[in-house]
Amino acid sequence: MRLLRLLRLPGVYRPQADTWLMTRAMREARLPDGARVLEVCTGTGALAIAAVRGGAGSVTAVDRYLPAVLSARFNTRRYPVEVRHGDLSQAIDGAPFDVVLANPPYVPCESSHDAGGAAMAWDAGADGRRHLDCLCDRAFELLSPGGTMLVVHSSLCGIRRTVASLRDNGLKTSVVARAIEPFGPVLRGRVDFLERAxxxxxxQRHEELVVIRADRTER
Incomplete structure (x- = not known):
C-alpha cells in the first residue's frame, strides 16, 4: 500500500498513520473472499483498493467531500469499486454489507458547526464523536449476519465510548490494533483547546490510534 501512487486533489485527506493501521488490521482480520464491502469516508480510495487486493468482491465507497469523491473515482477506476458522493445515509441504500471499513472524522474542534473544505476530513465536534456516534448507532443494520466492521480513531474521542456503544447496539466488539503517533499539524494547531477541554x-503531544472490530454474531 505504501507504494501505491494515488491522485489526491487539493484538500483531500492524505493516507497516513491511521490508514496504514487500518490496512494492517484489515489484513490480519482475514476478511472473506468475495465480500461486499462498504468504506465510509473513503478519501483517496486507498482502503477501498486495499480491500479489493485483500479479496473483496466489490466495494461501495462513500465520501461527503466532492474532491475526495473525484480522487477516489480516478484511483479506483480499474477496480470493482463504486464511489458515491454523500454521507452515511447514501450507504444505507446498499446495506447490509459483509464488511464495513470506516476512518471517519474524529478530531475534536471548538466549532459546533459542520466543517467545510478539507476540514471535513477531520473536524468532528467538541468531543470528536459527531460522526462516530452516528456510525455506531447504524452499525448493526449496515452489517450482514456474521459481518464485521473495522473503525479507526484516536483515543482523544473515547475508545471505551465506541466499544460500549457498539456493544450496546448488539455487536461483539474489541480493540484489535493500537499505535502511538505524534501530533500532526491539525492537532498541534489546537493544543490549547484540547488542554482546556x-x-x-x-x-501532551501524542495520541493513541486504535482500530476497533465489531462483529454481528447471530445467536
Whole structure:
C-alpha cells in the first residue's frame, strides 16, 4: 500500500498513520473472499483498493467531500469499486454489507458547526464523536449476519465510548490494533483547546490510534 501512487486533489485527506493501521488490521482480520464491502469516508480510495487486493468482491465507497469523491473515482477506476458522493445515509441504500471499513472524522474542534473544505476530513465536534456516534448507532443494520466492521480513531474521542456503544447496539466488539503517533499539524494547531477541554494532559503531544472490530454474531 505504501507504494501505491494515488491522485489526491487539493484538500483531500492524505493516507497516513491511521490508514496504514487500518490496512494492517484489515489484513490480519482475514476478511472473506468475495465480500461486499462498504468504506465510509473513503478519501483517496486507498482502503477501498486495499480491500479489493485483500479479496473483496466489490466495494461501495462513500465520501461527503466532492474532491475526495473525484480522487477516489480516478484511483479506483480499474477496480470493482463504486464511489458515491454523500454521507452515511447514501450507504444505507446498499446495506447490509459483509464488511464495513470506516476512518471517519474524529478530531475534536471548538466549532459546533459542520466543517467545510478539507476540514471535513477531520473536524468532528467538541468531543470528536459527531460522526462516530452516528456510525455506531447504524452499525448493526449496515452489517450482514456474521459481518464485521473495522473503525479507526484516536483515543482523544473515547475508545471505551465506541466499544460500549457498539456493544450496546448488539455487536461483539474489541480493540484489535493500537499505535502511538505524534501530533500532526491539525492537532498541534489546537493544543490549547484540547488542554482546556481536558482531552489531553498539559504538554501532551501524542495520541493513541486504535482500530476497533465489531462483529454481528447471530445467536
Amino acid at each position: 481536558g482531552l489531553i494532559a498539559p504538554g
